[in-house]
Amino acid sequence: MDATSQTRFRGLAWTIAVLGLVFVGIQFLRPELTNPPVTAELQAPPEVMQVLKGSCYSCHSNETKLPWFDEVVPAYWIVTSDVMEARRHMNFSEMGRLPVAQQRGFLFEAVNMIQLGAMPLPAYTKVHPNAVVKPEQLAVLRNYLSGPPAPDAARTAQAAMKATADAAADNAEYGKWIQSSGPATNVQPEFNGVGFLPDYKNWKAISSTDRFDNHTMREILANDVAVKAIAENHINPWPDGSAFAKVTWVQPAPDEKGVVKAGRFVQTELMIKDSQKYSATEGWGWGRWRGMDLKPYGKDAAFQNECTSCHEPVAKNDYVYTMPLRGQQ
Ligand code: HEC
Ligand code: HEC
Structure with missing residues (x-):
């Protein structure tokens, strides 16, 4: 080794040593991860x-x-x-x-x-x-x-039969909701400023989650811009002006007598694409309106962090979960 490469080697050795020490050192920077007691575990088979x-x-x-x-x-x-x-x-x-x-x-x-x-x-x-x-x-x-919800088998079996019978009536009611022309009056915008779009009822249903558990039914609707983007396969990113609605409708669990009440409209959620205006929230305006009176869900604008963080796993799909097949219109 000549003098220069010896110096270089020393330098490298030092760097490695320092990095090694840093690596060991940071091992002590440990936020504590404890296991609190298991107070009430999920009950399942x-x-x-x-x-x-x-x-x-x-x-x-x-x-x-x-x-x-x-x-x-x-x-x-x-x-x-x-x-x-x-x-x-x-x-x-x-x-x-x-x-x-x-x-x-x-x-x-x-x-x-x-x-x-x-x-x-x-x-x-x-x-x-x-x-x-x-x-x-x-x-x-x-x-x-x-399967029927445990544990009271007789009661729940009866409830399950009733639920099936009710599903048809429920669907009819849902259909009415979707079609009802009069938009709920005076719907307030969400706390982040995103306004309600009553016209979503005329959008195209691109997916409905199957209701295999007989409780929840969700319908995903897309507006014209989004439907066109699907047809032309320009969905990543979705063009500005695309909008989705997710409508959730619940069939409540049987009451203590095993009676299933009529289905209930829960909420409408909207995602509206505008990459400039909503750049702070991944390019989408988020809103959720609950109940028949469509009350904005947020207490303040921070509610939208819930939306973006739960949609984060599909960031690769421009934050949209529902992946309609091309040509499915
Ligand atoms: C490496 C850790 C990790 C593992 C393992 C994991 N999750 Fe999660 N999960 C998260 C985090 C973090 C969140 C919250 C933020 C997010 O959605 O990215 C989350 C959120 C969720 C939510 C949303 C809950 C809500 O209502 O807000 C569901 C549902 C969920 N996970 C189901 C599952 C299921 C089912 C499994 C096992 C098959 C699982 N997770 C395994 C880390 C994990
Ligand atoms: C617990 C996780 C979770 C949270 C929180 C959440 N979403 Fe979603 N969202 C989903 C999942 C999963 C889907 C896919 C459809 C389905 O299976 O229900 C979805 C679908 C949607 C869709 C239809 C378009 C798409 O991505 O498929 C809209 C619109 C939507 N969510 C809006 C919102 C808004 C607005 C909020 C916040 C107020 C929100 N979401 C919070 C999980 C979540």
């Missing part, structure tokens, strides 16, 4: 629990177990913040205290997210391939949700 424990519990429960490579900073930082965030949204260790119908509601949303490939988080499954939910495991969850 063992085969369902097995799927959730294998794929979701590392983030959505108080029984987080990290493999060694997640204990190493900076992976630890990412996982910790995911776990905190995930628990805030849905915690299987604490949802047992909710009414059974509501627990099933969470599971329904869970199945939806799995089917859409949004959960477990794709960034997570890349490193933890075992967490991917296999098709036969997804079938276990769907199967469970399509």
Whole structure:
């Protein structure tokens, strides 16, 4: 080695040593990730629990177990913040205290997210391939949700029959809602300034989520600009002026006598594309109006963070979950 390469080598060795020390040093910067007690675990059959424990519990429960490579900073930082965030949204260790119908509601949303490939988080499954939910495991969850809600079998079987009978009436009522011409009067804009578009009722239905659990029915509608974009396959990004509505309609769980009440309109949500105006919220204006009187959902403009963070897993699809097939019009 001549003198210059010796100096270079020294420099390199120092750099590596310093980086190594920094790496060791930052290992001590650890936000604490604790497992609070499991107070009220979700109530579901063992085969369902097995799927959730294998794929979701590392983030959505108080029984987080990290493999060694997640204990190493900076992976630890990412996982910790995911776990905190995930628990805030849905915690299987604490949802047992909710009414059974509501627990099933969470599971329904869970199945939806799995089917859409949004959960477990794709960034997570890349490193933890075992967490991917296999098709036969997804079938276990769907199967469970399509059965009558436990535990009182006689009462619920009766309720399930009633629910089927009611579904037709419910659909008719839904049809009326969709078609009713008089837009609800005086609908206030959302707290972020996004205004309600009563015309959404005339948009094209591009998808309706199947109601295999007999509780919720959602319809996704797209306006002319979006429908044209679908036909021309210009959907990523969606052109300005595209708009989607998601209408949610609930069939409430049977009451204590096993009687199913008539279906109930829950809410309409809108996404309106304007890449300039709404650049701060991923290019979309977000709004949610609840109840027959269509009350804005937000308390202040911060509500829209809920929308963008839940749509974040489909950022690659310009934040739109529903992927209509081309030509399906
Ligand atoms: C690596 C951690 C991680 C894993 C594993 C994971 N999730 Fe999540 N999940 C999150 C985070 C973070 C959020 C909240 C923000 C978001 O949606 O990106 C979330 C949100 C959700 C939501 C939205 C809840 C709501 O109502 O706001 C559902 C549903 C969900 N996850 C289902 C699942 C299911 C089902 C599994 C297992 C198949 C799973 N997740 C596995 C991190 C995770
Ligand atoms: C718990 C996660 C979650 C949250 C929070 C959420 N969404 Fe969504 N959203 C979804 C999913 C999943 C879909 C796909 C359709 C379905 O299965 O219901 C969707 C679909 C939509 C659609 C139809 C277009 C599309 O992306 O498919 C609109 C419009 C919409 N959401 C608006 C909103 C608004 C406005 C908010 C906030 C007030 C919001 N969403 C909050 C999960 C969420």
